[in-house]
Amino acid sequence: MLAHVIPFCLAVIGLAMILNLVRLIRGPSPADRILALDTLYINALALIVLLGIRQASELFFEAALLIAAMGFVGTVAAGKYLSRGDILD
Numbered sequence: 001m002l003a004h005v006i007p008f009c010l011a012v013i014g015l016a017m018i019l020n021l022v023r024l025i026r027g028p029s030p031a032d033r034i035l036a037l038d039t040l041y042i043n044a045l046a047l048i049v050l051l052g053i054r055q056a057s058e059l060f061f062e063a064a065l066l067i068a069a070m071g072f073v074g075t076v077a078a079g080k081y082l083s084r085g086d087i088l089d
Contacts, residue, residue, distance in 0.1 A: 006054050013050065017043045034078045041071040 020043060023036035045064050052060025080086075 002053075006050055009050055010047065013043055013047050017047070030082055034075065034082060037078070038071070038075045041067065041074075045071070 017040060020036050020040040024033055024040060027033040027036055045068055048060050048064045048067070052058070052064070
């Protein structure tokens with residue numbers, strides 16, 4: 001059963017990543033582009049976790065954890081820059 005579900009999930013997440021990329025390029029405002037980038041990296045995390053399940057490797061999960069931490073910090077920094085014009089106070 002899992003052998004049939006994972007390829008379907010990979011295809012759906014790939015489609016979501018393509019749509020996020022379109023929003024990132026065509027976003028009408030910088031805030032929309034930051035949100036699209038945030039959603040894009042979350043979809044990339046889901047893709048990495050699915051590949052980890054498919055390959056039965058714990059290395060993918062550790063990589064996903066590191067990317068999640070860096071993505072969160074990047075999103076906070078981008079939002080702070082957008083709202084204040086400066087990252088450091």
